[in-house]
Amino acid sequence: MKFEVKVRVWLKPSVFDPQGRAVENALHTLGYGDVDRVRVGKYMELAVEAADRAEAEAKVAEMCERVLCNPVVETYDFTLAAAGAAKAGDGQ
Amino acid sequence: MKFEVKVRVWLKPSVFDPQGRAVENALHTLGYGDVDRVRVGKYMELAVEAADRAEAEAKVAEMCERVLCNPVVETYDFTLAAAGAAKAGDGQ
Numbered sequence: 001m002k003f004e005v006k007v008r009v010w011l012k013p014s015v016f017d018p019q020g021r022a023v024e025n026a027l028h029t030l031g032y033g034d035v036d037r038v039r040v041g042k043y044m045e046l047a048v049e050a051a052d053r054a055e056a057e058a059k060v061a062e063m064c065e066r067v068l069c070n071p072v073v074e075t076y077d078f079t080l081a082a083a084g085a086a087k088a089g090d091g092q
Numbered sequence: 093m094k095f096e097v098k099v100r101v102w103l104k105p106s107v108f109d110p111q112g113r114a115v116e117n118a119l120h121t122l123g124y125g126d127v128d129r130v131r132v133g134k135y136m137e138l139a140v141e142a143a144d145r146a147e148a149e150a151k152v153a154e155m156c157e158r159v160l161c162n163p164v165v166e167t168y169d170f171t172l173a174a175a176g177a178a179k180a181g182d183g184q
Contacts, residue, residue, distance in 0.1 A: 008100075008135045009135070010135060010137065020136075023136070023159070023160070024138075026159055027138075027155060027159055030158065030159060032140075032151065032155055032159075034140060034141035034142070034151075035138055035139070035140050035141075035155070036138070036139050037137070037138060037139040038136065038137070038138040039136065039137045039138070040134060040135070040136050041134070041135040041136070041137075042132060042133070042134065042135055043100045043101070043102060043132070043133040043134055043135035044112075044115070044130065044131065044132050044133070045102065045129070045130070045131045045133075046116075046127055046128070046129060046130040046131070047127070047128050047129040048124075048126060048127050049126035049127075050126070059124065059126075063119060063124055063127070066122065067115070067118055067119055067122060067124075068115070
C-alpha cells in the first residue's frame with residue numbers, strides 16, 4: 001500500500017534562526033514592517049510503501065529521526081494519507 | 093490584530109528537484125528503499141499585524157508572490173490563524 005507523506009521540519013524555538021532573520025529583514029526592507037517572528041524550516045513530500053498505516057507511520061517517524069530532521073535542534077511533524085486520497089495539486 | 097501564518101513553498105511538479113533527489117538517495121542508502129517521489133521545499137512561520145483576516149490574507153499572499161516564493165518555479169499555500177488560536181508547540 002502506498003502512502004503520501006507531508007513532513008514539516010523546523011528549528012526549536014530556543015535555536016537562533018539566521019535564515020528566518022534574513023527573510024524578516026528582507027520583508028521589512030520591502031515595506032512589510034508589520035511582520036515578525038519569521039522562522040524558516042523544511043517542507044518535504046514523499047511516497048512510502050507500507051503494509052498498513054501503522055507501519056507507514058513508524059517508518060516515517062524513524063526516517064525523520066535519522067535522516068530528515070536533526071532532533072538536537074529541530075522539531076518535526078508529518079501527515080500521512082493513502083495514495084490518491086491526498087488533496088489534488090498538493091505538490092504532486 | 094496579530095495573525096500567525098504557516099507558509100509552505102514547494103517546487104512545481106515539472107521542475108527537477110536536486111535536493112529531493114539527494115534526500116531520496118540518502119534514504120535509499122540507509123535502507124529505506126520503499127520511499128520515492130521525495131520533494132523538498134520551504135516551510136515558514138511568521139506573525140503579521142492586520143486589521144482583519146481579509147487584510148492579513150492579502151498581505152501574506154502578496155509577500156508570498158514577491159518575496160517568499162518564486163512563482164516561476166514554485167507553488168505556495170498558507171494557513172492563517174488569529175494569534176493564540178494556533179496549535180500550541182507549533183514552532184512558536
